[in-house]
Amino acid sequence: xAKITLENLAHSYLPNPxxxxxxxLKELNHDWVDGEAYALLGASGCGKSTxxxxxxxxxxxxxxxxxxxxxxxxxAPTTERNIAQVFQFPVVYDTMTVRDNLxxxxxxxxxxxxxxxERVQQIAAMIGMEDTLNHKARGLTADAKQKISLGRGMVRxxxxxxxxxxxxxxxxxxxxxxxxxxxKSLHHEFGHTMIYVTHDQTEALTFADKVVxxxxxxxxxxxxxxxxxxxxxxxxxxxxxxxxxxxxxxxxVDGDKAVLEGTQISLGxxxxxxxxxxxxxxxxxxxxxxxxxxxLPVTIKRVEDVGRHKIVRADFHGTEINILAAEGxxxxxxxNRVVFDPAGINVYSDSWRVAPxxx
Amino acid sequence: xxxTVNQKAWFLILPVLLLVAFSAVIPLMTVVxxxxxxxxxxxxxxxxxxxxxKEMLASERMWNALGRQITFSAIILAIEIPLGIFVALNxxxxxxWASLCLVLMSLPLLIPWNVVGTIxxxxxxxxxxxxxxxxxxxxxxxxxxxxxxxxWITVIxxxxxxxxxxxxxxxxxxxxxxxxxxxxxxxxxQASRWKVFRFIELPKIMGVLMIAILLRFMDSFMIYTEPFVxxxxxxxxxxxxxxxxxxxxxLGQFDLGPAAAFSIMYYLVILLVSYVFYTVMTNLDxxxxx
Numbered sequence: 001x002a003k004i005t006l007e008n009l010a011h012s013y014l015p016n017p018x019x020x021x022x023x024x025l026k027e028l029n030h031d032w033v034d035g036e037a038y039a040l041l042g043a044s045g046c047g048k049s050t051x052x053x054x055x056x057x058x059x060x061x062x063x064x065x066x067x068x069x070x071x072x073x074x075x076a077p078t079t080e081r082n083i084a085q086v087f088q089f090p091v092v093y094d095t096m097t098v099r100d101n102l103x104x105x106x107x108x109x110x111x112x113x114x115x116x117x118e119r120v121q122q123i124a125a126m127i128g129m130e131d132t133l134n135h136k137a138r139g140l141t142a143d144a145k146q147k148i149s150l151g152r153g154m155v156r157x158x159x160x161x162x163x164x165x166x167x168x169x170x171x172x173x174x175x176x177x178x179x180x181x182x183x184k185s186l187h188h189e190f191g192h193t194m195i196y197v198t199h200d201q202t203e204a205l206t207f208a209d210k211v212v213x214x215x216x217x218x219x220x221x222x223x224x225x226x227x228x229x230x231x232x233x234x235x236x237x238x239x240x241x242x243x244x245x246x247x248x249x250x251x252x253v254d255g256d257k258a259v260l261e262g263t264q265i266s267l268g269x270x271x272x273x274x275x276x277x278x279x280x281x282x283x284x285x286x287x288x289x290x291x292x293x294x295x296l297p298v299t300i301k302r303v304e305d306v307g308r309h310k311i312v313r314a315d316f317h318g319t320e321i322n323i324l325a326a327e328g329x330x331x332x333x334x335x336n337r338v339v340f341d342p343a344g345i346n347v348y349s350d351s352w353r354v355a356p357x358x359x
Numbered sequence: 360x361x362x363t364v365n366q367k368a369w370f371l372i373l374p375v376l377l378l379v380a381f382s383a384v385i386p387l388m389t390v391v392x393x394x395x396x397x398x399x400x401x402x403x404x405x406x407x408x409x410x411x412x413k414e415m416l417a418s419e420r421m422w423n424a425l426g427r428q429i430t431f432s433a434i435i436l437a438i439e440i441p442l443g444i445f446v447a448l449n450x451x452x453x454x455x456w457a458s459l460c461l462v463l464m465s466l467p468l469l470i471p472w473n474v475v476g477t478i479x480x481x482x483x484x485x486x487x488x489x490x491x492x493x494x495x496x497x498x499x500x501x502x503x504x505x506x507x508x509x510x511w512i513t514v515i516x517x518x519x520x521x522x523x524x525x526x527x528x529x530x531x532x533x534x535x536x537x538x539x540x541x542x543x544x545x546x547x548x549q550a551s552r553w554k555v556f557r558f559i560e561l562p563k564i565m566g567v568l569m570i571a572i573l574l575r576f577m578d579s580f581m582i583y584t585e586p587f588v589x590x591x592x593x594x595x596x597x598x599x600x601x602x603x604x605x606x607x608x609x610l611g612q613f614d615l616g617p618a619a620a621f622s623i624m625y626y627l628v629i630l631l632v633s634y635v636f637y638t639v640m641t642n643l644d645x646x647x648x649x
Contacts, residue, residue, distance in 0.1 A: 053543075056543075056547065058543050058546065077546075078543075078546040078547060079546065079549045083547065084547060085544070085547045087540045087543065087544060088540075089538070089540060091538075091541050091543075091544040093558040093559065093562075094562045094563075095558060095562045104548050104550070104558075105547075105548040105549065108548055108549040108550055108554070109549055138562075152544075152548065153547075
């Protein structure tokens with residue numbers, strides 16, 4: 001188990017990167033605290049897997065250093081790093097039995113046979129494959145194979161870190177939930193540092209203590225699920241987390257007032273004068289419809305009833321605003337104004353969050 | 360729903376029937392015809408029943424040729440398959456060198472059989488051939504026209520030179536199709552190079568390897584031109600393989616009946632072995648769950 005430090009790390013797949021656009025992973029400094037469970041969240045192609053492969057040593061970074069417990073391992077091969085990694089698609093050794101597959105990483109490290117036997121049994125119980133231990137791995141279904149891959153990743157107790165690269169993509173939803181819960185309990189039990197790459201926000205938010213959101217090769221925010229929800233540091237985080245995502249509206253901000261398309265609203269706290277491309281971000285949860293005169297005038301396009309609440313899709317001068325209404329709430333035709341709860345308003349300058357000025 | 364019945368559709372398969380009839384069925388039946396008849400010339404034929412088959416099965420000459428044939432096929436398979444895999448494993452995976460290797464590897468496959476035979480015939484000659492002359496100069500007694508071992512070694516090395524590329528290219532194609540994740544997982548699992556080969560590469564190329572073995576077996580079992588050009592089946596009968604013997608019998612001695620019986624048995628052996636291979640291969644696929 002180890003603390004993992006990334007120092008000025010960046011990576012480009014091109015031999016001679018010149019501009020910042022050439023980098024798949026832009027310069028980054030980060031500490032992965034020993035024993036924490038992290039989720040690396042972002043859209044496809046944002047550099048998540050690149051970062052993961054650099055940590056496991058399958059890829060060597062173009063610049064910067066990686067430290068495991070303050071020991072430089074930047075150029076160390078995978079085997080020296082003592083890391084377990086589970087890939088997106090199942091990797092099993094076809095000709096081996098399930099038992100041999102699970103025992104493989106331990107045998108290669110020369111572990112004691114009695115210990116291997118016991119440990120394999122334990123892992124098999126965890127992934128629910130005790131009955132198939134003596135079957136050949138070939139011919140099993142994709143999700144059974146992926147469970148074997150997960151089991152092989154977890155079989156070693158002394159690893160520095162456990163890395164997961166979208167491991168539940170091929171698993172069916174019911175099993176997904178079960179395996180995720182098991183990963184979590186495994187984390188509580190052994191306290192491994194875990195890094196879990198995913199593009200599924202539910203997966204990230206339920207699995208991790210801390211979620212690291214990546215966008216375009218950059219880490220845009222790291223925080224607890226609550227922080228990501230209430231104070232997205234970047235408009236991308238607002239969009240990406242939450243369903244539907246945060247409403248983002250162009251505005252002029254001056255002090256504690258904002259003007260949107262000629263309508264003035266109160267922000268509840270002072271921001272001074274904000275320059276650059278200024279936007280307001282308000283989650284649908286902090287947005288409501290009103291029949292009064294206050295708020296932004298909108299046209300309601302449609303109402304979607306998703307069961308536990310209603311999503312109102314409204315149009316404000318060409319920008320869509322999503323409003324969350326309670327399931328029983330009455331939506332009448334005269335409700336043509338939208339009001340924001342000041343507690344939920346964030347101000348963004350050039351896509352980055354501006355902290356309110358403490359008066 | 361009622362199916363439309365249209366008997367005219369039969370005409371559509373007529374071209375194929377004709378093609379197969381002229382290319383396979385009629386020639387084969389001609390051979391069958393010869394194998395059950397005897398002739399004393401003047402295009403007069405007499406019914407001979409299974410006599411030729413009995414004679415051939417009792418013929419020491421045919422059994423010896425079969426023995427040489429099996430030995431030859433076994434030796435070249437034992438060399439070409441492992442060597443081909445070894446070459447494929449060491450070929451570059453991508454870039455300029457990969458393309459260059461592919462071109463170089465394909466070259467021997469593009470040379471016609473009799474040219475390959477001629478190349479080695481000259482190459483091995485003690486008086487003017489680079490190989491034969493060099494060996495002689497080094498004091499090694501090498502003469503494929505007189506020495507049993509020299510003849511066999513020449514014929515085998517020639518076949519290895521000509522056909523290892525095929526095995527290497529097939530194995531290479533198989534190796535290229537293995538996703539990177541397998542190698543990455545093996546690194547994570549700290550698998551040794553041998554284990555990577557044994558548990559990842561070999562199982563994944565087993566399918567194409569079976570095809571390579573089948574092709575090389577069939578081809579080597581029917582080999583004619585190259586050894587005929589180099590050794591002419593000699594010295595003595597030492598490199599007279601089945602095809603060479605068959606041609607000698609059919610065209611040299613004009614023993615049409617025995618030669619026809621011989622060819623049919625020859626054909627059945629190849630058919631049988633290929634069938635066994637095919638069954639093994641499809642079973643492998645089934646175990647894979649395809």
